[in-house]
Amino acid sequence: MNTAAALRTPNFEEDSIVLGPLELRLGDREALVTGVRAALTVREFQVLAALAERPDRVVTREDVYARVWGGRMPHRDRAVDVHVKRIRTKLAQVAPAWMFVHTHFGIGYRLAPEPSETGAN
Amino acid sequence: MNTAAALRTPNFEEDSIVLGPLELRLGDREALVTGVRAALTVREFQVLAALAERPDRVVTREDVYARVWGGRMPHRDRAVDVHVKRIRTKLAQVAPAWMFVHTHFGIGYRLAPEPSETGAN
DNA sequence: GCGCTGGTGAAAAGAATGTTAAGGAAGAAT
DNA sequence: ATTCTTCCTTAACATTCTTTTCACCAGCGC
Numbered sequence A, B: 001m002n003t004a005a006a007l008r009t010p011n012f013e014e015d016s017i018v019l020g021p022l023e024l025r026l027g028d029r030e031a032l033v034t035g036v037r038a039a040l041t042v043r044e045f046q047v048l049a050a051l052a053e054r055p056d057r058v059v060t061r062e063d064v065y066a067r068v069w070g071g072r073m074p075h076r077d078r079a080v081d082v083h084v085k086r087i088r089t090k091l092a093q094v095a096p097a098w099m100f101v102h103t104h105f106g107i108g109y110r111l112a113p114e115p116s117e118t119g120a121n
Numbered sequence C: 001g002c003g004c005t006g007g008t009g010a011a012a013a014g015a016a017t018g019t020t021a022a023g024g025a026a027g028a029a030t
Numbered sequence D: 001a002t003t004c005t006t007c008c009t010t011a012a013c014a015t016t017c018t019t020t021t022c023a024c025c026a027g028c029g030c
Helices: A005-010 A044-052 A061-068 A079-094 B041-053 B061-068 B079-094
Strands: A016-019 A022-025 A030-033 A036-038 A058-060 A098-104 A107-117 B016-019 B024-025 B030-033 B036-037 B059-060 B098-104 B107-115
Touching: A016 A107, A022 A044, A030 A044, A036 A079, A044 A079, A044 A107, A044 B016, A044 B041, A044 B061, A061 A079, A061 A107, A061 B107, A079 A098, A079 B041, B016 B030, B016 B107, B024 B041, B030 B041, B036 B079, B041 B061, B041 B079, B041 B107, B059 B061, B061 B079, B061 B107, B079 B098
Parallel strands: none
Antiparallel strands: A016 A022, A022 A030, A030 A036, A058 A107, A098 A107, B016 B024, B024 B030, B030 B036, B059 B107, B098 B107
């Protein structure tokens, strides 16, 4: 698939998810946007990775919770939302022109790189 | 880690209903028309799914109500109608060339993809 | 025409998510 | 051990979106 990457460091490049300008290096838990490192914390990275497992598909909060924290999500728990908020902020700092995490009301979130709604053109 | 494997519930390629250009992904609660996402709300999706259970068959309002809200439909309740209206609008936005929800006067609705009357005259 | 059913637009009510900040736990540095 | 730093969680309030409800109009069938 990726000849250039394979030439460099076959071992480390193995576990990475690439979605447009977003790259998640699962091995060392790093998120890169447009090649620039977004300083995500461990939890933030885990939440993002949970979404990245099913790109462009809606992932329920419950699924995210189960995957990151394990077990059932307590009723009215806001942990996922708060982490999503910070993920958005940090990704936007690096790449303001892109939107990655989309809300699906009443269900959950969906990860897909899309040009942001900056009416500026 | 994850104690119960049952918690993961990976509804990856969950079952979906396909009716011509319309696809309902029940797991994700997403509706696609011609491959394009129609941003239905949860209720709207539920109503559409209730109709989709019996494609091309007339489904009474009472049945839709029982399936979505549960219980008997209050007399003079317009909830189903209002949601059908919005479903129609949103589907038409994505695929103006198709009509999906057909009214059966005095009875209910029927879901079937048909070319719309764009004859414009 | 008349009564009834459905279409439609919009306000009101309700629920979910966005956002910010405080407080505490855990580890690093001193 | 104490202080400093970072991160996670929780709570509270703000905002946005959804659902319900209502009023009025249009169309169907008698």
